Amino acid sequence: xxxxxxxxxxxxxVRCLNDCGYTVDFIDWRNxxxxxQREYDLFLGHGGVNFxxxxxxxxxxxxxxxxxxxxxxxxxxxxxxERARSLAKRTGISLKPDRPLPASEExxxxxSLGIIALGDDRIKETFGPEFNIYPVDNLVSASAEPWQxxxxxxxxxxxHFLFYAGAGNLHKxxxxxxxxxxxxxxxLHICQRLSKEFRHAFSALLFGERNIHYHGHLVRSGERMRAxxxxxxxxxxxxxxxxxxxxxxxxxxxxxxxxxxxxxxxRTGDWGLALPEDPSGIRATVTAAAGFDVAxxxxxxxxxxxxxxxYYSRECYRKKVTEALLAIxxxxxxxxx
Numbered sequence: 658x659x660x661x662x663x664x665x666x667x668x669x670x671v672r673c674l675n676d677c678g679y680t681v682d683f684i685d686w687r688n689x690x691x692x693x694q695r696e697y698d699l700f701l702g703h704g705g706v707n708f709x710x711x712x713x714x715x716x717x718x719x720x721x722x723x724x725x726x727x728x729x730x731x732x733x734x735x736x737x738x739e740r741a742r743s744l745a746k747r748t749g750i751s752l753k754p755d756r757p758l759p760a761s762e763e764x765x766x767x768x769s770l771g772i773i774a775l776g777d778d779r780i781k782e783t784f785g786p787e788f789n790i791y792p793v794d795n796l797v798s799a800s801a802e803p804w805q806x807x808x809x810x811x812x813x814x815x816x817h818f819l820f821y822a823g824a825g826n827l828h829k830x831x832x833x834x835x836x837x838x839x840x841x842x843x844x845l846h847i848c849q850r851l852s853k854e855f856r857h858a859f860s861a862l863l864f865g866e867r868n869i870h871y872h873g874h875l876v877r878s879g880e881r882m883r884a885x886x887x888x889x890x891x892x893x894x895x896x897x898x899x900x901x902x903x904x905x906x907x908x909x910x911x912x913x914x915x916x917x918x919x920x921x922x923x924r925t926g927d928w929g930l931a932l933p934e935d936p937s938g939i940r941a942t943v944t945a946a947a948g949f950d951v952a953x954x955x956x957x958x959x960x961x962x963x964x965x966x967x968y969y970s971r972e973c974y975r976k977k978v979t980e981a982l983l984a985i986x987x988x989x990x991x992x993x994x
Contacts, residue, residue, distance in 0.1 A: 666796040669971055670724070673978045674701065677988075684711075687759075699986075705730070705760030712768065722985055723762075723769035727776065727900035728783035728920070730762035736897040736920065740827055747836075747936075750858045756825035756898075771985030773978060775900030776922030783898075791981035794924070795901035796974040797910050797965055809912060811954040814890035815947045819913060821848040821877075821892065821904045826855040830895025830918065830934070835862040837939035838869055843947055845893075846885055850874045877907055886911045890954050891946060894921040895932060895939070901969075910965045912958040916946060924968055928960035 671681050679699060684691050686704040692714050700715055702708040703724045712721050727733060737754035745751050766772055771789040774780045781790045818838075822829040831849060838845040839862055847863070847870065856863065863871050875882040892908035894917035902921040909915055915929035925931060930946060933939055949957075967973070 669796060669975050673975050676979060677982060705762040705765060708765035720986060721769045723765050723772045725772055725774040728780060728898045730758055732783040733898040737828055740897045744832055752827050752854055755852060756828040773981045777924055779922050793977045793981060794968045795903050795906060796971060797906045797969040809887055811890060811951045814888060815954060817844045817889040818891045818893055818943060819846045819885055819889040821908055823904060826852055828897060833895050833936055833939055834893060835859055836936035839866060841868060843943055845869045846889060847871045848875045886913060890914055891916055894923060896921050906965055906969050909961045912962050914957045914961050924964060926964055928957045928964055
C-alpha cells in the first residue's frame with residue numbers, strides 16, 4: 658500500500674477492505690524485501706517496486722488489484738518529458754522532469770484483475786481501453802463543514818490566485834504560472850517547496866516581481882495558510898499528470914474556486930474553470946476570472962465547497978472504493994445494491 662500525502666485515504670482504504678470482510682496486513686509500497694509467509698485471499702498493491710515480486714510469491718490463485726494514485730505510468734512519464742521539452746523550447750531553460758517514478762508499473766497494471774485509479778473519468782483515458790479501470794475521486798482531509806463564506810472578501814480576492822502544491826515545480830506547472838503572471842496586476846501566491854535548480858532558473862520571476870509572492874511550504878491547517886485561503890478567490894492547478902489533485906480540493910473545502918488543467922482530473926462543473934497549458938492561455942483565463950463580479954465569485958465559491966461535500970468526502974471515497982473492489986472481484990454487496 659502506498660503511504661501518499663493524504664494519510665486519511667490510507668486509513669479509509671483499509672476500512673473499505675475491513676468492510677468487505679478482509680483482515681489487512683499493511684506493507685509499505687517501497688518495501689523491496691518483504692515476502693508473504695502465509696495464505697492470503699487478496700492482494701491490493703501499488704507501484705512497481707514490489708507488486709510483481711509479492712504477486713509471484715502469492716501465486717496465480719490469489720486475485721490482484723492495482724491501486725493507482727494517478728494516471729497510467731507511461732502517460733505520466735510522457736507528459737513530464739513534454740513539459741521539460743516545452744520549457745526548453747519557450748525559454749532555453751533545461752530542467753529534468755521532477756516527479757520521476759521509481760520503477761516501471763507495467764507488470765502490475767497488466768497482471769491485475771482491475772485498477773482502482775484516483776481521478777474522475779478522464780483518468781481512464783490515460784490508460785486506454787484495454788485496461789479495466791475504476792475511477793475514484795480523491796479524498797479531502799480538510800473539514801467539509803460549511804466554511805464561513807459570508808466573511809470572505811470576494812471583491813479584493815478576485816485578483817488573488819493561490820498555487821498550493823506538493824513536490825515537482827515543473828511537473829506541477831509553476832514555470833507556466835510564473836510566465837503567465839509576469840508584469841500583470843494580478844497576484845500569484847506560491848506555497849510550494851522549490852528545488853535548487855528551479856529556484857536558480859526562475860529567481861528573477863520568483864523574487865523580482867511585485868505581484869508574485871513566495872510563501873514557502875505552509876501547513877494547510879496553519880493560520881498563515883488559512884489567511885491566504887481567505888485572501889484568494891482562486892486555487893490554481895497546472896499539473897501535467899495527477900490523480901484528482903488533492904491540494905486543489907483541499908482549498909476548495911475552504912471555498913476557493915478551481916482553475917485547473919485537464920490532467921489534474923478535478924471536477925469543475927458550474928464552479929471552476931479549465932486552465933490551458935501555455936502561459937498566454939493561462940494569462941487570458943486568469944484575467945477573465947479576475948473580471949467576474951462579486952456575486953458570481955460568491956456563487957462559484959459556494960458551489961465549489963458543495964462539490965467537495967458531494968464528491969470528495971470520506972463517505973464518497975469509501976463507497977466508490979468498495980463498489981470498485983467488489984466489481985473487480987465479481988462480488989455483489991447487498992448494502993450497496
